[in-house]
Amino acid sequence: MGFKVIILAAGKGTRFKSELPKVLHKILGKPMLWYVVKSAEEAGAEEIIVVIGHKKDLVEEFIERENLNVKTVVQEEQLGTGHAVLCAEERLKDYSGKVVILNGDTPLVKPEDIKNLTSIDSDMVVLTGETENPHGYGRVVRKGGEVLKIVEEKDATDEEKKIREINSGIYAFKAKLLFEALKSLKNDNAQDEYYLTDVLKIFKEKDLKVTAIKTEDFNSIMGVNNRYELSVAERILSERILKNHQLNGVTIHNPESCYIEPEVRIGKDTEIFGPVYIKGKTFIGERCTIGAFTEIVDSTIEDDAEVKTHCHVEKAHLKKGASAGPFSRLREGTVIETGAKTGSFVETKKAHLKKGAKANHLTYLGDCTIGENTNIGAGTITCNYDGYNKWRTEIGKNVFVGSNTLFIAPVNVGDNAITAAGSVITKDVPENTLAIARAKQVNLEGRAEKIRERNKRKKK
Ligand code: UD1
Ligand code: CA
Numbered sequence: 001m002g003f004k005v006i007i008l009a010a011g012k013g014t015r016f017k018s019e020l021p022k023v024l025h026k027i028l029g030k031p032m033l034w035y036v037v038k039s040a041e042e043a044g045a046e047e048i049i050v051v052i053g054h055k056k057d058l059v060e061e062f063i064e065r066e067n068l069n070v071k072t073v074v075q076e077e078q079l080g081t082g083h084a085v086l087c088a089e090e091r092l093k094d095y096s097g098k099v100v101i102l103n104g105d106t107p108l109v110k111p112e113d114i115k116n117l118t119s120i121d122s123d124m125v126v127l128t129g130e131t132e133n134p135h136g137y138g139r140v141v142r143k144g145g146e147v148l149k150i151v152e153e154k155d156a157t158d159e160e161k162k163i164r165e166i167n168s169g170i171y172a173f174k175a176k177l178l179f180e181a182l183k184s185l186k187n188d189n190a191q192d193e194y195y196l197t198d199v200l201k202i203f204k205e206k207d208l209k210v211t212a213i214k215t216e217d218f219n220s221i222m223g224v225n226n227r228y229e230l231s232v233a234e235r236i237l238s239e240r241i242l243k244n245h246q247l248n249g250v251t252i253h254n255p256e257s258c259y260i261e262p263e264v265r266i267g268k269d270t271e272i273f274g275p276v277y278i279k280g281k282t283f284i285g286e287r288c289t290i291g292a293f294t295e296i297v298d299s300t301i302e303d304d305a306e307v308k309t310h311c312h313v314e315k316a317h318l319k320k321g322a323s324a325g326p327f328s329r330l331r332e333g334t335v336i337e338t339g340a341k342t343g344s345f346v347e348t349k350k351a352h353l354k355k356g357a358k359a360n361h362l363t364y365l366g367d368c369t370i371g372e373n374t375n376i377g378a379g380t381i382t383c384n385y386d387g388y389n390k391w392r393t394e395i396g397k398n399v400f401v402g403s404n405t406l407f408i409a410p411v412n413v414g415d416n417a418i419t420a421a422g423s424v425i426t427k428d429v430p431e432n433t434l435a436i437a438r439a440k441q442v443n444l445e446g447r448a449e450k451i452r453e454r455n456k457r458k459k460k
Pocket of ligand 2: 103105223224225
């Protein structure tokens with residue numbers, strides 16, 4: 001059965017003590033709201049309406065940036081969760097199916113839970129859960145087995161505060177009945193708010209069918225109201241993500257220290273050594289190795305490639321069987337082809353290392369092409385920036401670049417050329433040519449001795 005979703009995201013989130021609206025606080029690189037939207041999508045929502053209010057421009061900006069397929073409605077004043085839902089009525093006025101309410105601050109909600117709620121034949125279904133520490137949540141008051149009402153922490157009697165069954169804030173309603181009931185809400189409570197939770201009592205009074213189902217997994221309904229809870233949610237989500245990779249065939253060592261964001265994809269038989277940070281839209285193929293103390297952002301690592309320890313890789317592309325590190329920094333636009341490698345203290349930016357090219361030590365390669373099987377000696381620098389513009393260095397195949405060569409770009413080096421160590425290359429080097437661009441060595445016999453004596457005399 002189809003259903004639509006309303007996500008409540010207009011609140012300020014006072015307990016976060018932040019300039020940023022609560023639902024934009026991030027878990028593993030994505031705002032909480034993102035997770036709620038994705039879960040609703042995955043559950044099969046026909047339409048998702050997000051109620052925004054506090055700093056709504058920021059929330060809208062985020063929705064646009066992420067290209068989320070949702071509509072927004074504005075709650076000008078935050079008068080409570082019931083009032084927030086009512087703000088979506090106009091959008092749903094011709095809709096008589098089921099509507100699911102989700103909270104923007106319940107990011108761990110699973111698609112299965114949402115689907116489950118909508119499959120139950122009832123006028124209202126509320127998802128509940130049991131916890132040792134119910135503090136802050138609305139309590140589910142039952143008599144016999146039957147649900148009577150939900151009472152907020154601030155309005156609860158001491159007796160009610162002892163109840164450990166709590167309201168998740170996640171419900172499925174028949175839309176028409178919900179909006180009708182919302183109109184008779186009152187705000188005569190400790191917070192002077194229009195509580196969505198009071199709809200339950202109204203439904204009961206009208207003899208409508210109310211069902212409460214308890215989730216098996218309390219974590220999936222945890223509310224995140226402050227930064228401590230944010231970190232707890234992040235740990236839970238992280239564990240879910242890692243487990244998912246592990247069950248898909250990825251070996252993860254030291255998993256407690258692995259930070260892997262939700263959009264990362266990893267192929268089977270890849271081995272990851274924590275601590276690592278793998279972020280954004282990063283795709284890692286099969287049989288790769290990712291070493292410890294490495295951070296990879298928005299990059300593609302193809303099958304059989306290796307990123308050794310202590311690397312920073314951002315917007316780079318390692319092709320099949322390529323290798324980087326230890327201690328490589330690969331920046332945007334770097335492409336390392338099969339059999340090519342960068343070693344320790346090598347920084348690259350918009351550098352294309354073709355098949356079998358090697359830069360093993362202490363090098364900066366920016367805005368350049370390094371041809372097949374070319375070897376870059378230690379200390380090589382492409383001087384790509386003149387203070388105004390960036391220029392390219394094009395190096396051909398099978399070139400031997402001597403240690404400490406500087407390429408003053410723009411400059412081209414032909415296939416099979418050699419540059420002598422310590423050369424400052426300012427002019428193109430034709431193919432098969434040796435370029436030496438350094439002062440000639442002079443040997444002055446006996447002069448070392450004289451200099452020592454002179455310096456000794458000068459010494460005070
Ligand atoms: C709410 C429930 C509580 C439940 C808990 C679960 C009510 C009255 N209480 O409490 O029973 O146990 O969630 O996490 O519903 N919001 C708006 N507009 C408003 C007020 C809130 O959009 O005027 C949004 C918030 O941005 C948030 C969500 O609604 O995403 C829940 O609001 P919050 O203030 O966090 O409610 P809780 O006190 O946690
Ligand atoms: Ca909350």
